[in-house]
Amino acid sequence: MPEGPTLAELGETELIRRLGAFAPRGQFGDDAALLAQDLLDPAGRGGLQLVVNTDVIVEDVHFSAATMGATDVGWRAAAANLSDLAAMGCRDAxxxxxxxxxxxxxxxxxxxxxxxxxxxxLAAHGGVLLGGDCSGGRQRLLAITAIGRLERGHGGPIRRGDAQPGDQLVCTGAHGLSRLGLAVLRDEALPALAPAVQARAIGAHRRPVPRFDAVEALGASRPEEIPWRVAGCDSSDGLAAAASCLALASGCTALIERNALPLAPELEALAAAEDWCLWGGEDFELVLALEPTWAAALVEQLPGTRCIGHMESPQPEGPLIWSDGGGAITPPSAGFQHFS
Amino acid sequence: MPEGPTLAELGETELIRRLGAFAPRGQFGDDAALLAQDLLDPAGRGGLQLVVNTDVIVEDVHFSAATMGATDVGWRAAAANLSDLAAMGCRDAxxxxxxxxxxxxxxxxxxxxxxxxxxxxLAAHGGVLLGGDCSGGRQRLLAITAIGRLERGHGGPIRRGDAQPGDQLVCTGAHGLSRLGLAVLRDEALPALAPAVQARAIGAHRRPVPRFDAVEALGASRPEEIPWRVAGCDSSDGLAAAASCLALASGCTALIERNALPLAPELEALAAAEDWCLWGGEDFELVLALEPTWAAALVEQLPGTRCIGHMESPQPEGPLIWSDGGGAITPPSAGFQHFS
Structure with missing residues (x-):
């Protein structure tokens, strides 16, 4: 084989950056692919844009028999995919x-x-099984491609790069509960937890839900005088990663208020609570940056939604900092590596 | 784990039949999924139907370093996918x-x-890279999902179940050359072959081409008085499998004329010529059943296309028989099994 780095040496972020060079400019910038109207329909009829998202879920990388039954694997794989559609502004699949x-x-x-x-x-959140393929191989995996609609007149797309300084940073729910569920399933060292807490945490890990309802509320809460402009992605890779990703794509810095962190109440007694809220991942909430009056209206309308900070022009400390001058927010460890 | 059969015991055909039960009725019947207008756009605007196709190509199942370089793997994976779009009646991707x-x-x-x-x-045959996902895993594979258009007014879809007794059976090119290329690459016992023949065979195996041009010619050759009705699929699994598949889906028997077999001329001297033409697979031509005057017009218009038989009402010998009364056409061996 030719000389050069391996995928493990590149890492996932750099790999995706390099693969993006094979696609039209900007095509790889979001949670999912927006099919530009001219690609989809050169005649320009109708008011329909499509969103397409592919996610691969691999045994011993994304799931294991120790943490999930087969029913959970199927649910979660579909939920993760539809969550990316919601993160693009789709109301269904x-x-x-x-x-x-x-x-x-x-x-x-x-x-x-x-x-x-x-x-x-799909029955609970929309969409049908359209088709597929199957093959033998050494490892179980599901490669899922979901298709969603964006309808003109029902709000535009949500894109990562559309944040501006002054935007409020909003998330649609608490974070860290899925990571707690994983800890329970893996028998990690934990203080004693009530059975109901354990069950909620395991449920959050195994049965996440795509937040189409939040997209609906986003559209419904927009003040008439404010044009559609929302930056967003889902928090599948963690709340901090989501905020950082919006900041980087938009050329801003995200400032997070430490006392507004959306800690799942089940984490309260845990030393790792803040880390898991910020970096645990797989909560599949939406993290949005939008104009402050619209943000306030959304928080008012959608229970569980809260402001966690705001966007500013880029700061020397990096894309993600504490709002109290406490400096950069950085991951506690190397984080999750798909190619390690 | 619960009792019951393994995937190897079920086999691919039965597995796909069982998976189809999770989809809307009829959704799994073709080379690719047709997105019904009401799924895509409940408002019913525009004249656009979409076709979506997923193919997985796995190292040591569908390709190996011995037979293909990485560039070939990428080309072939994309070509196989786009061929399924052509087999549904798409003119591009x-x-x-x-x-x-x-x-x-x-x-x-x-x-x-x-x-x-x-x-x-994609640059040669249409379409762009829209997006994707990547993950570590034990084996290299590409799971590709292609999207194509069907435009009202430019011919309808091509479906497997639309053949009728009396239809001519047509294929768009010679068969067996890809299998010869595989034999050369695998060092199978072969008579001496000219270097140019070897090169053509290897090229056919490594660099198949989706027959969008044939779909274009199909539309252009339709006599005005004949309504759109074409059954078809591609010959990725072999010419005989394609004809048999159309017959079964349409409730017919396909009669093949032995002296009209579309043998690739490079196979002439080979004992396996007929087997490879019928069962070799991966030639990625279109196999179509259509009204005889339309079939004749297509053969006239598209070089390399020929009639290889016709459809009749179901015969006791099975879905695929020789037209000279020579009985059922059956595979020479167990055939290719993805789950063996």
Whole structure:
């Protein structure tokens, strides 16, 4: 083979940056791909834009038999995909295709349960199974591609790079509970937790929900005089990663208020609470930057939503800092690496 | 795990049948998924239907370093996907997303070459890279989802189940050359072949082409008085499998004329010529069943296209028989099994 770095040496961020060079400029900048009207329909009819999102979920990378049953795997894979559609501004999903890879000795029952979980999520949150492909392989995985609609007149797209200094930073729910669920499932050292708390945490980890309702509320809460402009992504990689990502894509710095951190109440007694809220990941909430009066209206309208900070012009400390002058917010450790 | 069959015990055909039960009725019946107008746009505007196709291509199942370089892998993966769009009646592709899975020690150069091959195919035959996802995993694979358009007024969809007794069976090119290329690459026992023949065979195997031009010719050759009705699929799984598949989906029997077999001329001296023509696979031509005057017009218009038989009402010998009364056409061996 030719000389050069391996994927592990590049890391995921640099790999995605390099792959983006094969696509039209700007095409790789968001949670999902926006099909420009001229790509989709050169004749320019209709008012429809489509959003397409592909997510791969791999055994022993994204899930394991120790933390999830097959039904959870299917539910979660579909939920993660639809969450990316919501993060682009879709209010529902048209449907999805599934590329299934599994070793020949995989029980049919596992596959049946995974598809049952997947179609349960679709039945609850919209969309149908459109098609797919299957193949043998050494490892179980689902490669899912979901398709969503953006309708003109029902709000525009949500893009990562549309934040401006002065925007409020809003998230649609508490963070850290999914990470607590993973800790319970992995038997990590934890203080004693009530059974109900454990159950809620495990549920958050196994059965996340795409926040289409938040997109609906976003549209409904927009003050008439304010034009559509919202930056956003989902918090699948963690709240801090989401805020940082909006800041970088928009050329801003995100300032987070420490006393407004959206800690899941179940984390209160834990030393890791702040880390898990910021970096735990997989809560699948929306993190949005928008004009302050609109942000206030959204917080008013959608229970659980809160302002966690605001955007400013880029600061020397980096894309993500504490608002009290406490400096850069950085991850507690190396974080999750798909290619390690 | 629960009792029950494994995927290897079920086999691919039965697995796909069972997975189809999770989708709306009829959704799994074709080479690709047709997005019904009411799914795509409940308001029913515009004249656009979309086709979505997912194909997974896995190292050591669909390709190996012995038979293909990375550039070929990318080209071929994209070509196979776009061929399924052509088989649904699309004249071009909007674009595709790629789910890339590879071990961390994979050289970036391999990925770069695969995406270069993929975008070469797109540049030559239409479509752009829309987005994707990447993950570590034990085995290299590409899970590709392509999106195509069907425009009202430019011919309807091509569906497997639309054949009728009396239809001519047409294919758009010679068959068996890709299989010969695989034999050369695998050093299978072969008579001496001229270097130019070897090169053409290897090229056919590594660099198939989606037959969008054939769909264009199909539309252009339709006699005005004949309504749009074409059954078809591509011959990725072999010419005989394609004809059999149309017959089964349409409730017909396909009769093949032995002396009209579209043997690639490079196979002439080979004992396996007929087997490879019928069962070799991966030639990615279109196999169509259509009204005889339209079929004749298409053969006239599109060089390389020929009639290879016709459709009749279902015969006791099965879905695929020789027209000279020679009985059922059956595969020479167990055929290719993805889950073995």
């Amino acid at each position: 048209v449907g999805l295709t599934v590329g299934l890879v599994a070793p020949g000795d995989t029980p049919w029952a596992w596959v049946e349960e995974a598809y049952a979980g997947l179609t349960q999520l | 909007v674009g595709l997303t790629v789910g890339l899975v590879a071990p961390g020690d994979t050289p970036w150069a391999w990925v770069e070459e695969a995406y270069a091959g993929l975008t070469q195919l």
